[in-house]
Each structure stands twice: as C-alpha cells, then as structure tokens.
Amino acid sequence: MKIILSKNTDPYTNLATEEVLLKNFTDDIVFLYINSKSIIIGKHQNALAEINYKIVTENNIPVLRRLSGGGTVFHDPGNINYCFITSGAKGELVNFDKYMTPIVNFLNSIDVNAKLGGRHDILIEGSKISGNACHVFKSRVMHHGTLLFNSQLSTLTSALKNDPIKFKDKAVKSIRSKVSNIQEHLNQKISVENFISQLSEYIISHNNCEPYELNNNDYTLIDDLVKTKFSTWEWNYGYSPKYEFKKRIKATSGRRYEIRLKVIKGQIVEVKINSNARHKDKLNDLQQSITNCLHQRDAIKENTNDVFNDWDELSQEEFLLALF
Numbered sequence: 138m139k140i141i142l143s144k145n146t147d148p149y150t151n152l153a154t155e156e157v158l159l160k161n162f163t164d165d166i167v168f169l170y171i172n173s174k175s176i177i178i179g180k181h182q183n184a185l186a187e188i189n190y191k192i193v194t195e196n197n198i199p200v201l202r203r204l205s206g207g208g209t210v211f212h213d214p215g216n217i218n219y220c221f222i223t224s225g226a227k228g229e230l231v232n233f234d235k236y237m238t239p240i241v242n243f244l245n246s247i248d249v250n251a252k253l254g255g256r257h258d259i260l261i262e263g264s265k266i267s268g269n270a271c272h273v274f275k276s277r278v279m280h281h282g283t284l285l286f287n288s289q290l291s292t293l294t295s296a297l298k299n300d301p302i303k304f305k306d307k308a309v310k311s312i313r314s315k316v317s318n319i320q321e322h323l324n325q326k327i328s329v330e331n332f333i334s335q336l337s338e339y340i341i342s343h344n345n346c347e348p349y350e351l352n353n354n355d356y357t358l359i360d361d362l363v364k365t366k367f368s369t370w371e372w373n374y375g376y377s378p379k380y381e382f383k384k385r386i387k388a389t390s391g392r393r394y395e396i397r398l399k400v401i402k403g404q405i406v407e408v409k410i411n412s413n414a415r416h417k418d419k420l421n422d423l424q425q426s427i428t429n430c431l432h433q434r435d436a437i438k439e440n441t442n443d444v445f446n447d448w449d450e451l452s453q454e455e456f457l458l459a460l461f
Contacts, residue, residue, distance in 0.1 A: 139349040140341055142333075143170035148177065148201055148212060153362035154351070156204055159222050159272070159279045161358060166349070167340055168220040168281075169333060172212035176200045176296060179207040179270065183308040183377040185432070189298050190461040194434075198296055202373045205279065206309060207257070207270030209297055215288035215318070217333055220281035230278035231271055233257045237282065240267065243339045249322050256314075259284075264317030284336075286329050287320040306380030370433060375403030382432075386459045390450045396459055400432050414450045423456075434461060 151170045187209040244251035254260040259267035269282035382398040399407035408424040445453040
C-alpha cells in the first residue's frame with residue numbers, strides 16, 4: 138500500500154487527484170489532504186438546494202461536486218480528509234466499516250472515545266466528527282471521509298443552511314447532524330499538523346505503507362481533470378438532477394410574485410411567473426428571457442438586462458435574489 142500526503146490545499150486539485158488515483162493506478166493507496174474553505178456536494182445532489190447561496194457567494198466559498206454519492210460536507214483548514222483506494226472482488230468492494238475502523242482505532246489510541254455511527258459516520262459522545270462516502274470504478278473502490286479537527290463549525294452551519302421548500306426534486310438530501318471537533322475531546326491540545334502526522338504514522342505502521350510522491354505525469358492528468366471537470370459549472374451545478382423551483386416574494390413596490398421554474402441539467406426549460414403587477418407584458422418578456430437559460434446568476438442577469446429597463450414594479454436584483 139502507498140500513502141500520499143497532499144502538499145496542496147486546492148479543493149479542485151485534491152478531488153481530481155482522488156479520481157486519478159482511482160482510475161489510473163493499480164496500487165492500494167491512502168491519500169490524506171486538507172482543503173481550503175469549500176463546500177463539497179455528493180455526486181447525486183442538487184447543488185443549489187444544499188447551500189445558502191448568499192452566504193457562499195459573499196464569502197467566496199467554492200462549491201464542488203465529488204465523484205462519490207452521499208451528503209454535503211464543509212471543508213476548511215481545520216478539516217482533514219482521508220481516502221482509501223483499493224482493489225478487490227466485485228460485490229465485496231463497498232465496506233464502510235472496513236475503512237472507518239482504522240480511523241476509530243487511531244482515535245482510541247490517542248484517548249479519544251470514538252465509535253462507529255449508524256449513518257456511515259464516526260461519533261464522539263454522540264456528535265459527528267466524520268462523514269463517509271464511496272465510489273466504485275471497475276474492480277476498485279474509493280472510500281473517503283472527513284475528520285473535523287478544529288473546523289469553523291459556525292461557518293459550516295450557516296453555509297449549508299437553505300430553504301428546503303424552494304426545491305422539489307429526487308436528489309439525495311443531506312441529513313444535518315450535531316457535529317463536534319476532535320480537538321475539543323483531546324486531553325492535550327495539539328496542532329492540526331501534529332494530528333495529521335500522528336494519523337499518517339499510525340496508518341503506515343498498521344498497513345505496511347510506503348510513501349509516494351506525485352510526479353509530473355500524475356499532475357498532468359490531475360490538472361487536465363481540474364480544467365475539464367472539477368472546476369466547471371457544468372459539473373458542479375449543471376450535473377444536478379432535474380428539479381422544480383418555487384419562490385414567492387414581495388417587491389419593494391408592494392407587488393407580489395410567484396416564480397416557478399423547471400430545470401433540467403442546469404437549464405431552465407419552463408418558466409411561470411404569476412403576479413398582481415400591472416405590466417403583464419413585462420412578465421411575459423421576463424418569462425421568455427430566461428426560458429432555456431442556465432439557472433446561473435450571471436447568465437440570468439445578462440438575459441434579463443433589457444427586460445428591467447423602465448420597470449418600477451420589480452428590480453433585477455430582487456428577481457436575482459429570489460432565484461438563488
């Protein structure tokens with residue numbers, strides 16, 4: 138087994154690295170990394186339904202879609218990510234307990250009373266400190282999980298809080314849990330660097346691992362995957378399952394609006410706007426302007442610039458705020 142400690146905190150690079158290690162290597166691998174502040178959604182989730190769009194954009198938090206299923210997680214420099222990639226027999230690849238147990242054993246070895254939870258998670262005193270997901274590719278499986286060490290839990294909570302009634306879809310929904318940081322349960326405070334060093338040493342000693350350094354050829358594959366997949370709107374937002382969106386607003390003019398959208402592969406395919414506004418022609422123009430437009434702020438803004446000229450019953454900013 139090889140062990141790789143990422144020297145990069147760029148979430149796009151680290152998610153692309155996981156896929157390259159899964160699909161282009163044959164060795165069993167343990168990959169440890171820390172991402173800068175970011176939100177990572179599951180492969181089958183609706184990105185906009187999982188996040189507080191206002192908080193995310195105001196704080197420049199990137200939203201990325203990972204290769205595996207499961208729920209949304211918040212990454213920051215206080216969160217450690219572990220990834221086991223192994224080969225095996227078909228039908229025997231997915232085994233959450235197999236890959237979470239070494240992490241639980243490590244935590245117990247440093248006097249942290251961690252236990253396996255019932256939702257592919259790891260708990261300390263009933264609070265979640267690790268969420269896990271996996272993805273199978275041919276005869277290989279990637280199992281990865283988070284370890285909340287000293288993460289900014291207040292940012293996590295606010296960035297992942299959304300209004301569930303705005304979206305109707307069959308996407309996988311995240312289950313919000315009570316969370317805690319590992320550092321709060323240590324007898325002696327240590328740095329995140331010290332913690333990840335102890336974790337890597339434990340894994341090496343119990344798995345006969347040898348260190349591996351990513352080379353130029355590896356990074357060529359990784360960089361290409363970042364450009365063509367992990368940094369694209371089409372993957373991170375457009376890949377979301379089809380959904381229906383509904384929002385009611387009262388504009389500063391006092392006029393009320395009910396906006397309904399049907400979205401497939403990130404594209405608005407049907408629009409219906411009901412209102413007590415006087416200018417019905419403006420409503421028709423607005424509907425037509427965003428039909429077949431991407432459910433993306435910049436695209437909608439560009440398509441509606443002309444519609445909002447000389448219209449005092451609804452501002453473009455009010456409309457954009459309603460859609461995200």
